[in-house]
Amino acid sequence: TASTHLVLRCTNPHTRELAAKTMINLSRFIEGTPAELLNNNVMQCIRALSQYDESGHLQFCAAALENLSCLQAARPILASAGAIQIIKQLMHGSNSNTIISSCSVALCNMALLKSCQKEMVQLGVIEVLGQMLLRGTDHTKLMCVVCLANLSTHKELRQSIETRGGPQILFNFIQVCHMEESLKICGRVFFNFAHDGQTRNSMVREGDRGGNGIDALVTLLRFQGPPPRTLEEDEPENAPVP
Numbered sequence: 001t002a003s004t005h006l007v008l009r010c011t012n013p014h015t016r017e018l019a020a021k022t023m024i025n026l027s028r029f030i031e032g033t034p035a036e037l038l039n040n041n042v043m044q045c046i047r048a049l050s051q052y053d054e055s056g057h058l059q060f061c062a063a064a065l066e067n068l069s070c071l072q073a074a075r076p077i078l079a080s081a082g083a084i085q086i087i088k089q090l091m092h093g094s095n096s097n098t099i100i101s102s103c104s105v106a107l108c109n110m111a112l113l114k115s116c117q118k119e120m121v122q123l124g125v126i127e128v129l130g131q132m133l134l135r136g137t138d139h140t141k142l143m144c145v146v147c148l149a150n151l152s153t154h155k156e157l158r159q160s161i162e163t164r165g166g167p168q169i170l171f172n173f174i175q176v177c178h179m180e181e182s183l184k185i186c187g188r189v190f191f192n193f194a195h196d197g198q199t200r201n202s203m204v205r206e207g208d209r210g211g212n213g214i215d216a217l218v219t220l221l222r223f224q225g226p227p228p229r230t231l232e233e234d235e236p237e238n239a240p241v242p
Helices: 002-009 013-027 032-049 055-069 072-080 083-093 097-110 114-122 125-135 138-152 155-163 166-176 180-195 200-204 213-222
Strands: none
Touching: 013 055, 032 055, 032 072, 032 083, 055 072, 055 083, 055 097, 072 083, 072 097, 072 114, 083 097, 083 114, 083 125, 097 114, 097 125, 097 138, 114 125, 114 138, 114 155, 125 138, 125 166, 138 155, 138 166, 138 180, 155 166, 155 180, 166 180, 166 200, 166 213, 180 200, 180 213, 200 213
């Protein structure tokens, strides 16, 4: 297409980005073979633009991956075109919360694609999730926990996740987390590992900061949730909760 030609041939990165945006917008309204071709072209754009060491272009790449990963039909194309490696590269190389947040959503969506899940674990996504749980925003941390929950749902992946320290990552996270929704999802991941006879022992192993699954479960049981909401002076007691 003309947009792809602009991205691959044009020397102006801003023109490349504009052309890629055009294709992403089109991909939302096209189905079948044309959509596959278009999404493949978008991935060519993302690969080209991800080589630029400029935050604006990298932010666009992350946002494009987030948007496309929301489309079920686009996920297999993203996976076969190396999207996981690009997402990992963007998360490793960026200090931008915006880029990291978009990438965490993309990973979460890609974890829904069964054919991609094994590759995600093999490419070191578990380790990346662990790093983001240490330094990401609350939203990024939530997405990372959801991604880990999606992957741990599948029995054939649990031993590989365990080998890469998945349970221990959560042991550490739970001790410092105060987000109710994230903690609930951690509990679901723990159930997956504890219910599986092949990974059950991982729940009682010490994490790299001390503590184990039993300690983490006790922390979950003791969690009281956010503090009660206080009323303003002029607010009626039966006011709806926003």
